[in-house]
Amino acid sequence: MSEPKGGPFLITNTLTRRKEEFKPLRPPHVGLYVCGPTVYSDVHLGNVRSFLTFDVLYRWLTHIGYTVRYVRNITDVGHLVGDVDEGEDKIAKRARLEQLEPMEIVQKYTNGFHDVMRLFNILPPSIEPTATGHLIEQIEMVKRIIASGYGYEANGSVYFDVPKFAEKHAYGELSGRKIDELLANTRDTEGMDEKRSPLDFAIWKKADPVHLMKWPSPWGEGFPGWHLECSAMSTKYLGQTFDIHGGGMDLKFPHHECEIAQSVAADGHAPVRYWMHGNMLTVNGRKMAKSEGNGFTPEELLTGNHKLLEKGYSAMTVRFFMLQCHYASTLDFSNAALQAAEKGLERLMKAMPLLDRLKAAETDEADIAALEQRCHAAMNDDLNSPVLIAELFEGVRIINSAHDGKLKLTAASIDRLAKLMRAMVHDVLGLKDEGTSAKTDDGALDALVGEFIRMRAEAKGRRDFAASDAIRDRLEVLGIRLKDGKEGTTWERA
RNA sequence: GGUCACGUGGCCGAGUGGCUAGGCAGAGGUCUGCAAAACCUCGUACAGCGGUUCGACUCCGCUCGUGACCUCCA
Structure with a gap:
């Protein structure tokens, strides 16, 4: 496929902050990755807007002739609740509050998420991988980052060395941030004694003994860092470099910035060619x-x-x-x-x-x-x-x-x-009929209303408008609205 | 505080250096026995102040206002 159907497709690439012509790496195939939900509570309308944006993107790419592999993850590892790197994880907290097993929480809110997606007619992705299903890939990625010199272990956790990475690579490119400014704006450094720099982020986190969601690793029992799953899973299903990565604006920094750094550190390639960010509701x-x-x-x-x-x-x-x-x-x-x-x-x-x-x-x-x-x-x-x-x-x-x-x-x-x-x-646009028209009702109702329409036409024929209006008004009360047209009377639900 | 956005007619929201999207609400009209629907017509808006230009709502600067990110967040 040399050109998509209907001329070039322009998208705003938030990496360059410009509108660019979209040219996939391997046409007619397109690799699309979108950050999915963390399943520890109900999704709200703001979340829906983001998934809707990329649903329309997916639909449009398909419509103009591309074959899209759309990957949207489910974050089911309990990342931490509070700031800094201490405290309870979100899923475990919810599990305690609802008195459920963490994986019951995950299942419950994953089901809820799917119900909402269906309700809004948002198409399911081609692949919906879970973080817990890709621990091996994540651990392997941590190893590659350590091997390249940008990850270091400290007390059972592994951190990404941001200042070292920034010496040779453009950390902050996506979000328009500079290392010096980030450092200048760093807040308190409490609880960060394991990190060499406050800008460093965890790619593997040691679990304390009461932590519920934890897995064995070369560095002891722990769980993957938040940014890591997207890097590991997008690489697995779409390759080291793929076409489009989407997500909400609020994920630009630090999440997507860290994804870029991880991929470059682990595999030596910028992972994404076009970044797209949806705005907030x-x-x-x-x-x-x-x-x-x-x-x-x-x-x-x-x-x-x-x-x-x-x-x-x-x-x-x-x-x-x-x-x-x-x-x-x-x-x-x-x-x-x-x-x-x-x-x-x-x-x-x-x-x-x-x-x-x-x-x-x-x-x-x-x-x-x-x-x-x-x-x-x-x-x-x-x-x-x-x-x-x-x-x-x-x-x-x-x-x-x-x-x-x-x-x-x-x-x-x-x-x-x-x-x-x-x-x-x-x-x-994915708009579907919600069944308010007469067409979707069963034939009996249509026949019944048709009978009233005939009676009313007879009354009108006698110029008995009191009777004809009475029929119309009573049907209106019952939720049936009559409409006189050139070709006769039709009805709809009021 | 740092960084980055945004400020459009009654409301929601596109867009462009000159030719006034669209929806909703409102006004008038056509059709109809009446009504509803539909169709036609109508509102000359772009935060404020400067500057660039033949010409700016659109580019630049400043001011004011709002928001986002900088910590989990779509």
């Missing part, structure tokens, strides 16, 4: 985060049972809401914005079934090819889903106008428009 201007306590669970979202929510919103409403904002911008949550998205999505989704009912004309009054071109251009420009959605509303206008008989389309244009709309709405 905010609430009242503040980042939604577990530590802020301003997040909410999918159940709360659907039911509206949360102090921040005026009402419940469907998963697709939220998905659409997020896609109306570019992934690299912060997106502020608000009820007003969510309600606007709900209305907009409804308009878009209601136009989709009309595609089957358009009547072909001899001439064309809309340029579907140009619309198609603009849709592709939007997504090829750094996944600009807001612009794609704007174009899709142009498609909605065309569909509605044609359906009203105010705009002519040839059979070929109708076919092309239908294919375009379905591909963009369902395949690329």
Whole structure:
């Protein structure tokens, strides 16, 4: 494959801070790695936004013809709760609080994570490796880092020697940090006596005797450092250098910076060619985060049972809401914005079934090819889903106008428009019908409502509008809304 | 404190050195017995102050404001 379908695909590479043309290492294959969740508590909406961003990336790469191997890990090793390097690990803490085995915690929240992903129609990755399933690879990587001279053992733990690494390599390149500034900003050095420098980070950590999640290693019983699993697993499944690594902005430093250092130290190669970072979801201007306590669970979202929510919103409403904002911008949550998205999505989704009912004309009054071109251009420009959605509303206008008989389309244009709309709405944006239309209901209800529509038509025929309006009003109360059109009356759920 | 972003019409949010995305809300109109829906028309916004330019919302500087990272975090 020399060129992707529909022209070059540009992405903002956070390593260079520029928009670059995406050229995979081994086309048509693309290696994509995304940092997954740490499974010690419920995922919240902010987490969902990040996984949604890369879901759309995955969908778009696939749509333009690439074969993508998408790896997204599950962090199931208990990393430490507090600052510095002391204290309880997160999973063990949760296990104690919930009185469960650590691996029960891991399973419980992994299941929950998968449920949420399904709810938001986020596709599963090609490989979903766990940190605990790749201890051997991680231990081997620690050995390679020690062998290259950038790792040292101290009291059963192994640390990465950042200042030494920085002498020959660009530590801080991704996050735009300089070693001197980092050193100048170092906070207290308590509990860091094992480290040669406060900038050093653990790649293997000795477990104290009460620690629950620990494994044997050449340095004694312990557990891998937080940054190590991503390096080890991405290398295993995507190679020492691969195409795209994604994650939230907040992972840029230190997590991704450390990943680069580890890979360079262990294998001598920069691991990633294009880094992509999604921005944060905010609430009242503040980042939604577990530590802020301003997040909410999918159940709360659907039911509206949360102090921040005026009402419940469907998963697709939220998905659409997020896609109306570019992934690299912060997106502020608000009820007003969510309600606007709900209305907009409804308009878009209601136009989709009309595609089957358009009547072909001899001439064309809309340029579907140009619309198609603009849709592709939007997504090829750094996944600009807001612009794609704007174009899709142009498609909605065309569909509605044609359906009203105010705009002519040839059979070929109708076919092309239908294919375009379905591909963009369902395949690329991942928006699915949530079953509010009459079409998905069983035939009995449709037949029943049809009977009322007939009765009402008879009343209207007698010009007995009191009777016809009564039928309409009572059905409305029951959640059935009648709509009179040129070709008769249709209904939908109110 | 250091580093880096951002500040767009009532709200949410794209974007560009000159040709005023889109959605929601609002106003008027067409259609309809009425209504709903749909369609058409309407808002000339870009924090403030300077500078560069024939021309800046878009580039540069300063000021103000907000946020993120610097510690686990998507």
